[in-house]
Amino acid sequence: MLHIFLFLILLAFGQSAPDYNDPYSPIFTDKAVYSWTDKVKMTIIAPSWNSDRHLIDTIGDTDDHPIKITTSEHSLEPYRFVETDVNSGVFTAEVILTGFDHDADGDGTFDTTPRTIGNGPTNGFLQVDRNSAITISFEFADGVVLVKSVPVRWNLGTISFVEDLFYLENSAVVRVVDADMNLNPEALDHLSIKLFSDSDVAGINVNAVETSESSGAFVATVSLSQSSPSSGNRLYSLPGDTIFAKYDDHTLPKPYTKSDNLEIKTFATVDSSIPPIDRIENLPITFSNSLGNLLESFSQDTTMQIVGTIKNDQEFKQKFVYIFQVKNDQNYVESISWVQGEISPKQILDVSQSWIPKESGKYHIETFVWNSIGDPTALSPSMSTLINVQ
Incomplete structure (x- = not known):
C-alpha cells in the first residue's frame, strides 16, 4: 500500500516541468461515440x-x-482547460456540437444552428458532420503533441411500449x-409520435418529452378510452385492440443518405381488466311461435323461435357472436346457427333463430357468446336448456 501511495504522489507532483522523453498526459472523453449535437466532456490528466x-x-x-478541438473542417484553438481543484493536476473542459443545417423532424425547417466559436472551458460550440470525428490535441511540450480522437455518428432510433399489454383503466x-x-x-x-388503434386508425399525434437533459430518450403517456373519441393525449380503443x-x-446512419427517413413502428395490446368470460351476461333462453307468443309446449314439424338475451354491463361496446346449438337425446347436433353483431354499453339485446324439430x-x-368465429374467446358461460318435443 505504501508503494502505491508513493506512486500516485509522484504522478501528481513528481514533475515540476513537462518531461519531453516521457510525457504523461492522457486525454479522456465521457463517451466513446458522439451524436451530432452532443455535449463533449473532456478530461486531461496533466500533473506536470x-x-x-x-x-x-x-x-x-x-x-x-x-x-x-477540431473536425475535418472546423477548429477551436487554443481552447482552455481548467483544473478541477487546487493541486489536482486534472483539467476539464466542455464543447457542444452544433451539427449542420438539417431538418431532423421532417417539418420542413432546419432544427440546428451550426456554429464554431469559443475558447473554453465551457463556452465552445463546434460544427460537425453526421459521419466525422472530433480530435483533441494538446501540445504537452515543445514538439510533443498528444492526440485523442472520437467518432461522431448518427443513430437508428428505436420505439417501444413499456408493456406488451395495457388495460383500459390504465395509461399507455x-x-x-x-x-x-x-x-x-x-x-x-x-419529438412527435403518431399513435392509433384498430378502433381509431386516424389516431393522434402526441408530444414525447426527453427524460432528462442530454438523455436522448423520450417518453409520452396516453390515456386509453373506450367511451370518448381520440383527442389530445387520449386514444380511443376497445378491449382486444x-x-x-x-x-x-x-x-439515419450510413448506408442511408442524409435525405432518407425511416418509419419505425411498434405495437401493444389493449384489454379490459374484467376477465373475458364475465364481459357479457347470457340470460336464459325463451321460445315463441311465429307471432311472437311464448311457447310452453313443443310439437314436431312446427316452427319455433329460440330467443336468447344478452346484456352488456360494461362501459364499452362489444362485438359478439351468439351461437345456437341443438342436440338430440343421443348427443348428436341437429342444428347449429349463429348471429353476429355489436352490443352497446349497458344494452340488453334479444337475438333469435328459428328451428323446426323433425x-x-x-x-x-x-x-x-363468443367474441368471434375465427379466433373465439368466450364472453360469458354457456347456457343449456332441456325441452321435450311431442
Whole structure:
C-alpha cells in the first residue's frame, strides 16, 4: 500500500516541468461515440502542468502549448482547460456540437444552428458532420503533441411500449430512444409520435418529452378510452385492440443518405381488466311461435323461435357472436346457427333463430357468446336448456 501511495504522489507532483522523453498526459472523453449535437466532456490528466499547487491552474489557452478541438473542417484553438481543484493536476473542459443545417423532424425547417466559436472551458460550440470525428490535441511540450480522437455518428432510433399489454383503466406509455434528437444537450427536447388503434386508425399525434437533459430518450403517456373519441393525449380503443406507435427517423446512419427517413413502428395490446368470460351476461333462453307468443309446449314439424338475451354491463361496446346449438337425446347436433353483431354499453339485446324439430324427443338447446368465429374467446358461460318435443 505504501508503494502505491508513493506512486500516485509522484504522478501528481513528481514533475515540476513537462518531461519531453516521457510525457504523461492522457486525454479522456465521457463517451466513446458522439451524436451530432452532443455535449463533449473532456478530461486531461496533466500533473506536470500543475504549476501552482495553491491555485487553480489552466492549460491549453496559449499559442506555445495549445489545446485544439477540431473536425475535418472546423477548429477551436487554443481552447482552455481548467483544473478541477487546487493541486489536482486534472483539467476539464466542455464543447457542444452544433451539427449542420438539417431538418431532423421532417417539418420542413432546419432544427440546428451550426456554429464554431469559443475558447473554453465551457463556452465552445463546434460544427460537425453526421459521419466525422472530433480530435483533441494538446501540445504537452515543445514538439510533443498528444492526440485523442472520437467518432461522431448518427443513430437508428428505436420505439417501444413499456408493456406488451395495457388495460383500459390504465395509461399507455411509449418510449423513443434516439440520441440524434437530443438537439439541445442543456434542455429537454421534444419529438412527435403518431399513435392509433384498430378502433381509431386516424389516431393522434402526441408530444414525447426527453427524460432528462442530454438523455436522448423520450417518453409520452396516453390515456386509453373506450367511451370518448381520440383527442389530445387520449386514444380511443376497445378491449382486444392492437395499438400502434410510430416515429419517423430523419437522422439515419450510413448506408442511408442524409435525405432518407425511416418509419419505425411498434405495437401493444389493449384489454379490459374484467376477465373475458364475465364481459357479457347470457340470460336464459325463451321460445315463441311465429307471432311472437311464448311457447310452453313443443310439437314436431312446427316452427319455433329460440330467443336468447344478452346484456352488456360494461362501459364499452362489444362485438359478439351468439351461437345456437341443438342436440338430440343421443348427443348428436341437429342444428347449429349463429348471429353476429355489436352490443352497446349497458344494452340488453334479444337475438333469435328459428328451428323446426323433425322428430319428437328430448333436446338440449345450448347457447354460447363468443367474441368471434375465427379466433373465439368466450364472453360469458354457456347456457343449456332441456325441452321435450311431442
